[in-house]
Amino acid sequence: MIRFFRHYVPLNLLLLVALEALILGGAIYVGVSARFLDAGAVPEDLQPLMPKALTFAGVMLALMTASGLYDLEWQGGVRTLLHRLGLSFGLGLVTMSLLFYFVPVLLVGRGAFLLSFGIALLGILLSRALFLRWARVGALKTRTLVIGTGSRAAHIEALLTRRGHASNVHVVGYLPVGGSHHFVDHARILDSDESLPLLARRLHIGEIVLAVRDRRGGGMPVQDLLACKLLGIRVLELSSFFERENGHLQLDSLNASWMILSEGFHQGMLRDTAKRMFDLLVSSAMLAVCLPIMALTALLIKLESPGPVLYRQERVGQGGRNFTILKFRSMCVDAEKDGQPRWAGQNDDRVTCTGRFIRRTRIDELPQIFNVFFGEMSFVGPRPERPYFVQDLTQKIQYYGVRHIVKPGITGWAQVRYPYGASDEDAMHKLQYDLYYVKNHSLFLDLMILSQTAQVVLWGKGVR
Template structure:
């Protein structure tokens, strides 16, 4: 992102210089100071590129996907900047200068990303990690490294078994080195040690050697902290109460609640005003296909376990639960109407929840609110599930933008791991990132 910002600002200067290169005098005085205009262009493009997923870690998934997102980002950037030039003539660069700048920015960003992909694969730029343990917990680290493009910055040097534990990782990755931990760190040039050992009693963990490595400046991490940093989730299998109690985060307070409430009201009001025509058309479409009621009201569990009534556009048949038994809503649920399938796919069914935000029952960003029946079942089956209710539920959330549609207990476990990350780390900045990634989810049909 830092490189992209530099490229965007430089492209404005370059575009203006090329546009007026034949001028015998200096640049036209009507242009005024260039840096504020270049900074505005960089800010607009950063927001758009974030919304299109260019900073989510998935942008390296393939050249074709990157090209599509890049072209779409710059096309939308052209439209937005053109509208800003029309509304605020003082920031106008001139059509020719802006087109040159946009072209140079596209070329520059493309080249920096090609270079970034190339350099990120060089071992010299990777953090060398040693994993203590070779059991089932260590296998999760191996799976993470293989499955996530964001883990390109890491190089797992090997897995050091303790007390002859059974190997759950590839045997070729296991280090059969009898030297001390400090000597192994020196030998393999280790930058970080991840503790992936379940049993740490009775000499299961070389505390003295780890202390020596720590004093040498080697970063040492619990497995829970490693997954939190690399995957944006708190792994339930590696989580324990003592880690939660002693770790940073899980902070609440009047100042934080006030800032979040202001953010909720401002964002919800803006989206409500912009989406009023879409809400009117959605209500009309629902009514024409299946009649009244247009809105669907249902009891959900809110902050501190307090129930509230959520509002959504009805996307299912009126007799969806005629037997009175609650059922999970599936991705391709046969109870969904044709209009319902469309409005769920583009998230129009969620818009009435803006009124829940105004009434204070929900936040714009937070864990997805569930029905009391399912909450009772999940609390009994999943540890720490009730922890997600320490913050207000949200229209969108970290779990919704990071994980696909959930319709089972197993999916609830996966989403809870992301919800716990949000509960631990929620800030205004994280809320803004979720908001921009929600745009990406809508555009590319990911998550729920």
């Protein structure tokens, strides 16, 4: 894993992006050169090719990201991969055609571009085939030793089993400490009389994860762990391991001392000002672009069912302050006629036909752009909840109030990483992702979340 602005990015993903960026940019050079091979040289009016290659690579990488082609946890087959590649390149052809029309300086000629486009598609198909084979043989996976065989170690085993080839970790084995019960596969428990440093060297261990709950009484081999660290082997707390591998803060392994001593949870005027300027610029642009869509949506809602077009609801914002959130009404007017707040359920019968469509496409969230413009929300942040649920969840779930340190958002890390929440248990799981965002939030992470939100809209993930 490589850390950018406090966010972990898998090394194999970075290598894949770099390889495909080179393929996409290089395709422009190869295509144009092949098109004018008979002439002996590329015409001067097409020079330089670098801006054209960079533009094409940037457009295609953005579209492929939005299509989910850089989601390492995606478990789709070859057919789905080809489907998403086809969508990305289809949208790329349309986007580049529009760019050529509005920015003629980027034009390389119809024949040269189509040739470059075909070369790029073939190159990406080849890189994907190599990447899938690479993932299956476990290239670049970190050889990891887990200290502990209890329930905490079992969480690691469950995570890696669930992720399969997508995981960047290969657990060599589990080393028992003290007399704890074994919750992991007994065949993977290491039985060795060697000292920890010698064992780590023999097994070529790259990192050690501490998955022991009770470390008192001298059960933890502190001196051996220090020796391993001095040999260049990374030593991680379980909370740090889950933060890196799962993109969330595991509540079961979290404690106040780790939160106090770990990096992150930074707030500052500079970052707040940059985020506010970003929100103002983007919200102004989106209001200009989305007003026709919003007007059509309002008309359809009005025609289908009586009642107001907008749904106003009190939510809890930054610092625990309440504000009124705006959404297009997607349910019938008497959805909570008994006055009791309820979670939205799967295939909820209170949702109208128009409401089901605007929920699936996230159009119902568009009025929240006004909340962003007026500073009550941000584009990216934890989703704001209703005061009733916040009061209830704060009493039930430890650290729930931490999510209110930052401004709530239209979209967030929990929204792109976890399905729609409809229970207290879902709220607990989503809080783990919200805590990760609060700890590591940056403009880089915000841009990543926005790109993954486009993927959620395209494929309708987490819709109810």
